Amino acid sequence: MTDLSIAVLGAGNAGCSLAGNYTLAGFDVSLGELPAFKKSIEMPQKKGGIEVTGELNTGFAKINKITTDIPDAIQGKDLIFVTSPAFGHEPFTRECAPHLEDGQMLIYISYFGALRMSKLLKDLNVDKDVTVAETLSFLYACDRIGKDGGAFFPERYLDDSKVLIKREKDGLPLAAFPASKTSKVINQVRKMIPSIAAATNCLETSINNVNPVGHPAGVMLNAGWIEHTNGGFSFYLQGQTPAVKKVAAALDEDKQNVAGAYGLERIPNANWGKKLYAKYIDPKTGDSHQEKYYKDIHDAPTSMKHRYLTEDVIYGLVPMTYLAKLAGAETPTFRSIIHLSNLVNETNYYEDGMTLEKLGLAGMSSEEVVKFVNTGST
Secondary structure: OOOOEEEEEOOOHHHHHHHHHHHHOOOEEEEEOOHHHOHHHHHHHHHOEEEEEEOOOOEEEEOOEEEOOHHHHHOOOOEEEEOOOHHHHHHHHHHHHHHOOOOOEEEEEOOOHHHHHHHHHHHOOOOOOOEEEEEOOOOEEEEEEEOOEOOOOHHHOOOOOEEEEEEEOOOOEEEEEOHHHHHHHHHHHOOOOOOOEEOOOHHHHHHOOOHHHHHHHHHHHOHHHHHHHOOOOOOOOOOOOHHHHHHHHHHHHHHHHHHHHOOOOOOOHHHHHHHHOHHHOOOOOOOOOOHHHOOOOOOOOOOOOOHHHHHHHHHHHHHHHHHHHHHOOOOHHHHHHHHHHHHHHOOOHHHHOOOOOOOOOOOOOHHHHHHHHHHOOO
């Protein structure tokens, strides 16, 4: 066992994969899930752990603690990884808040989690010396699997406790809020993930999240197919036609406009993929996407309210659009996708999404935002 203890919150694809792999690697791990989603954790509880398959550690991971008692899951843990989708960040953080301990570090998966949850902890008057950070994306391409295959739909794996880890990212960027605390988090996280890299700040990790560029175009332009087949096709193979890719490229251009407006390097999504998955790239084709994991898999969203649209608009495109407006950057395709999303889901994501106020950035200039994420003050 190592001297680093880990709490993993969220028992979906990401959480079960992270908990299983690092248990096999010798770490003290607890796996926690919110009581409202207890069904997703019942089988790992019954079996006492998770069966890990794929390209990293393999075998049965007997996890020290699997619970829906979040305070118990985080007690005494050095690192707390919140692996849920973005809409789970706040519920998990609220459960943690009264029970946090000095020195603990909360790590979220992008979607402006570091800013949003730092603001929440402040609003909740948490006075413990905790550090909040986020990664650009999740560490693995992974799946939780069950009787009917992959775990894009939770009902498929409620009868089993297995994960498939397809690929692991190298050099995954991480940033704390403020960035002056990033090195402290990096030093701890490198004990388990040696390749983790320090990002400039948490704007870099959220703006460069690949999902808000890759998912919404595929969902919106496949709307008819999604609603007609109830998601009965391969989203990453059949759904990514030349036309869809052109719209995704335009979204990518908007994203780079936002990054550049805040002094960050303009890095296309494709370059992030090649960088993070460098060890998997085929030297002949230059392709890093492992089609064997997606062939004949029906993994498309079942409706237009799937998180591939709602999460990526609410927590990705909307806050980036507000940041772009603040800095005078152009994001026409962001706005087009948001507008269409408002229409098909009969809502107003500009109001429901992450506004500057919800990020704790209200009233700041773009220059003050950069100073704030770097230092914690304006």
